[in-house]
Amino acid sequence: MTIKAAIIEKHYRIGEFAAKTGLSGPTLRYYEKEGLVKPHRSDNGLRYYTDADADWIKFLLHLKGTGMTIEQLKQYVTWRAEGDATITKRLQLLKNVRRGFLQEFEELQHSMTILTDKIDWYQGKVDGHISDNEDFANYLASLNHEE
Amino acid sequence: MTIKAAIIEKHYRIGEFAAKTGLSGPTLRYYEKEGLVKPHRSDNGLRYYTDADADWIKFLLHLKGTGMTIEQLKQYVTWRAEGDATITKRLQLLKNVRRGFLQEFEELQHSMTILTDKIDWYQGKVDGHISDNEDFANYLASLNHEE
DNA sequence: ACATTAGTTAAAGCCGACTTTAACTCATAG
C-alpha cells in the first residue's frame, strides 16, 4: 500500500501575502509589473501566492538589502528564467554585488567609528573629563582615527 | 623679539572645494540652501570655503552615511548653532542615530550571509559538489541559516 | 580686448521606488 501524502499547497491572496512578507499590496503589484514576482491566478481571476513565492520574496529582499536596484534584480530574474545555462552569469552578478557591498560595508563601519567617537567626545564634555577647548579634530587625532 | 606666525587660512572657491570634498558645486549650494554649511564670501561676492568647512563636510557625510536624512542633519545643525545649551540634545540625537544604525547594520550582515550562502550554493552547483536537486532552502537549512 | 573658464541665482527637472487615486468588480456575512 503506497502512502501518498496529499500536500495541499496553501494559497495566499494578496492581502494575506502582503502581511506575511511585510510588503504592501501595491508594492507586490509593482514588483509583479517589474517582473520580479509572478503570482498565480485562481479561476475567478484573483492573484494568489504560495510559500515558495514567500521564500523568493525574502531572498529578493535580501538582495535588495545589499544594495541591488530593481533593474539589477530584473536582470537576475531574467537569467533565472532562462535556466541553468545562465548560472555562471548569475554567480558572477552576485559576486559583483558582494564586492560592492563589502566596500560599502567598510565605509559604513568607518562612519560608525566616527559617530561613536563623536558621541564619546560629547559625553566627555558633558561629564567634564574632556576639556572645553579640546576640539573634535584633536580628539580624533588622539585616537588615531582619521577624518 | 616676538615670533608671530602669520597663519594664512587657505580659501577654496566652490570648484576647488567641490573637488576636495567629492561633492558637486550644485550639491554644495543645495546643502547651503538647506542650512547644512555656511560658506564665507569674499569682497567680490564669491563663496569661499576653508579647511574647517571641509572637516565639517566630512563629518556631515559620515552622519549622512549612517542613514541620517537632510532634515535630521538640519536639526543637528540648528542645535549646534544654538551653542552648548543643546549639547545633551545633540548627544541624544546621535545616540538615537546610532541605535537605528546598529539595527540596520545587523540586517545588512544577515543579508550578507544569505548572499554569500547563495554564492556558495551556485558555486557548489557549478563545481558539481552540490547535487542538482538540492534546493537553496535545504542548503540554508543544512547551514542552520534562516530565511 | 577678448575668449574662455568659473561663479551667481532661481526655478524646473529627474530618478528610483513606491503610493495614491479613480473607477470598477468580486467575495461573503447577515
Added chain:
DNA sequence: CTATGAGTTAAAGTCGGCTTTAACTAATGT
C-alpha cells in the same frame, strides 16, 4: 439581496536628494 471589505486595472502623484537649465556676472590667460 445588499452592505462591506478585498481585489482589479491604469495612470497620476509623491518624496528625497540631488542635477540641469537659463540667463547672467566675474576672473583670468594671451
